[in-house]
Amino acid sequence: MRMHNPPHPGEIIKRLCLDPLGVSVTEAAQALGVSRKTLSAILNGRAGISPEMAVRLSMAFGTSAESWLNHQTQYDLWHAEQRRKQLRVSKLAV
Amino acid sequence: MRMHNPPHPGEIIKRLCLDPLGVSVTEAAQALGVSRKTLSAILNGRAGISPEMAVRLSMAFGTSAESWLNHQTQYDLWHAEQRRKQLRVSKLAV
DNA sequence: AGAACTGTAACCCATTGCGTTACGGATTAC
DNA sequence: GTAATCCGTAACGCAATGGGTTACAGTTCT
Helix, strand or coil: CCCCCCCCHHHHHHHHHHHHHCCCHHHHHHHHCCCHHHHHHHHCCCCCCCHHHHHHHHHHHCCCHHHHHHHHHHHHHHHHHCCHHHCCCCCCCC | CCCCCCCCHHHHHHHHHHHHHCCCHHHHHHHHCCCHHHHHHHHCCCCCCCHHHHHHHHHHHCCCHHHHHHHHHHHHHHHHHCCHHHCCCCCCCC
16 A cells, blocks of 8 residues: 555646646647646646546547556545545455 | 456456355445445446445455456446547647 | 345435636736 | 736536435245
8 A cells, every 4th residue: 555645647647748748728628628627627636537538638648548547546546545444344355 | 458348347346256255245235334235236337346445345355455446447448448439639749 | 935135216415527607816928 | 007828716507426225026045
């Protein structure tokens, strides 16, 4: 289990895609075919990357959709793990 | 991109966890701390594995939460990829 | 027959992804 | 100094989804 809070995938999109290309949020949103608000929410960690958005990212930036979704999974999982102790679950197997 | 429709994670839970242990859906739901309906929906592919459920599964079956979430990610991604052609996205990078 | 297990429909609730519209702040251009 | 951009974000609405409870029908086992 990861010790440190992983960055939300939005930071990664900004650092690895938008910044290097010098693309504005507005331009990127138009290219992705989503509203500026939707992309902004992702970039600022107020929304996650949906499966469809992962495919859009792969199409616009020539990356793998899987990697984006994995970033999101790792992020979600870390937060879920933080609440592990609050879950009352009995063991069914060793 | 995977060619064949991957099984929904519910099938995997049933085949790898419930069946080998001879645990009923009712028993497993109680152990997991969720309603029978919730587990049934997952097992029959009418619901996905949420991050919290992945942690529950890892607690009950001694498996890794990450693997369960990855199964779900692969499943979701495959279905999103099926609609890739319907997405109008412009390329921003080579 | 009776008990246990299962799938599932009908509701309710909270969350979340996405859209549009609109506003205020910051930055840049003229 | 004024106008144009760009950006974050609040306020709505809509649809989907995870989860709970209750309830009914169909199996299977005792």
